[in-house]
Amino acid sequence: MTTHQPHILVIVPCYNEQGAIANVVHELIALRNQENYQLDVLVVNDCSTDGSLSIVRKLPCSYLNLPVNLGIGGAMHSGYRYAYQKGYDIAVQMDGDGQHPANELPTVLQPIFQREADVSIGSRFICREGFQSSFTRRLGIKYFRWLNQLIIGKTIHDSTSGFRAFNRRTIEIVNSYYPDEYPEPESIVQFGLQGLRIKEVPVKMRNREEGVSSIDTSRALYYMLKVSLGIVFMYFRLINKRTR
Numbered sequence: 589m590t591t592h593q594p595h596i597l598v599i600v601p602c603y604n605e606q607g608a609i610a611n612v613v614h615e616l617i618a619l620r621n622q623e624n625y626q627l628d629v630l631v632v633n634d635c636s637t638d639g640s641l642s643i644v645r646k647l648p649c650s651y652l653n654l655p656v657n658l659g660i661g662g663a664m665h666s667g668y669r670y671a672y673q674k675g676y677d678i679a680v681q682m683d684g685d686g687q688h689p690a691n692e693l694p695t696v697l698q699p700i701f702q703r704e705a706d707v708s709i710g711s712r713f714i715c716r717e718g719f720q721s722s723f724t725r726r727l728g729i730k731y732f733r734w735l736n737q738l739i740i741g742k743t744i745h746d747s748t749s750g751f752r753a754f755n756r757r758t759i760e761i762v763n764s765y766y767p768d769e770y771p772e773p774e775s776i777v778q779f780g781l782q783g784l785r786i787k788e789v790p791v792k793m794r795n796r797e798e799g800v801s802s803i804d805t806s807r808a809l810y811y812m813l814k815v816s817l818g819i820v821f822m823y824f825r826l827i828n829k830r831t832r
Contacts, residue, residue, distance in 0.1 A: 594677035594701070596627040598693075599667030601660055601750075602684035603634040606643055612682065613647045615690035623694060630670060631684065634663040660750070661768035668754075672763035679762075680753045688751045692791040696753050705787035706758045707779050709744065710751035714790035728812055732773045735816065739823055740780030745788055747773045758784055767818060770811060774818045781826040 598616055602609050613629055620627040629649035633641050635657040644651045652666055664681060671679040678700055682688045692710060699705035713729070732747040750772060754762065761782060767774035779786055 593626045595675070596625055596678045596680060596697070597667075597671045597674070597676040598627060598629050598680045598682055599664060599671065600629065600631045600682050600684045601634060601663040601667070602631050602636060602640050602644065603657070603663075604636045604638045604640060605684045605686075606636070606639040608686040609640055609684050610643055610647060612684055612686055612688075612690075613644075613649050616682070616693075617648055619690040619693060628676075630667055632663040632667045634658060634660075659769050661766060661771035664771060665762070665766040665768070668759060668762040668766060672759050676759065677756050678753055679759050681750055683750050687793050687795070689792065689794060692751070692793075695789050695791055696751060699787045699789060700753050700755050704785070706755050706784040707786045708753040709746060709749050709786065709788045710791035710793075711744075711746035711749055711788040712791065712793045713745040714788060715792070731812060732776075732815070735819060736773070736776055736780070739777055739819065742780055742786060744776055744786065747776055751791060751793070767822070770815050770818070773815050774822055777819050777822050778826065781823065 600609070600612055609631065613631065616627070616629050619625070631644045631647070631649055631651040633644055633651060633653045635654050641653060652670065654663065654666065658666070667681075668679055678697065680693065680696065682690075682693070688710070696708050696710045699708040729746060729748055733744060736742060736744050736747060752772075758779065761779075761784070762775070765778075767778065776786065
């Protein structure tokens with residue numbers, strides 16, 4: 589009796605990461621060969637203005653080339669729709685800047701493989717090893733931890749983590765809707781209100797090899813306000829949908 593091996597798509601959003609994107613893809617290909625995964629890589633080039641696209645075209649992976657810059661939420665929504673249409677069992681988000689080591693992917697996949705979770709999130713704040721992010725971002729993460737607990741009754745230690753895996757049920761949900769601009773904290777509320785099982789697993793992350801974070805000290809307050817409003821709108825949107 590043979591066991592079905594899940595078909596995995598790793599989606600790598602890429603914006604001006606010409607110095608890191610090739611290494612990210614090659615690490616994933618090496619992991620696929622080592623673990624014997626049925627794994628494909630999709631790079632979503634979010635209208636990069638550097639040489640990222642020319643590098644991606646030469647890599648052993650599929651790619652989408654967005655004609656306009658959609659931001660991380662739009663880029664990931666494009667990748668999730670691709671995963672849904674192609675019938676993938678699992679979709680994984682991994683950043684294109686090198687922060688997420690491929691050798692941590694089996695840890696993130698394990699709760700999905702074991703059917704313990706619909707959403708698995710790689711958290712740098714459980715084992716507290718490796719790169720821990722900036723002080724300003726850590727403050728924001730603590731705030732969203734409190735907000736998530738208030739709204740969905742679940743503590744998520746690393747709500748801004750872009751290292752996450754979704755099963756087919758979750759892929760179907762994000763195919764229809766996924767938050768734009770700063771989607772990670774908002775989507776946690778989306779998943780919690782839709783009854784998905786969310787599990788965090790400890791991973792070690794690296795400092796980014798290429799690119800600059802869209803959330804710096806000057807934009808931190810804007811980020812927190814914008815995401816807070818997005819979470820509130822998400823809450824009322826889903827609550828109203830339930831009562832119809």
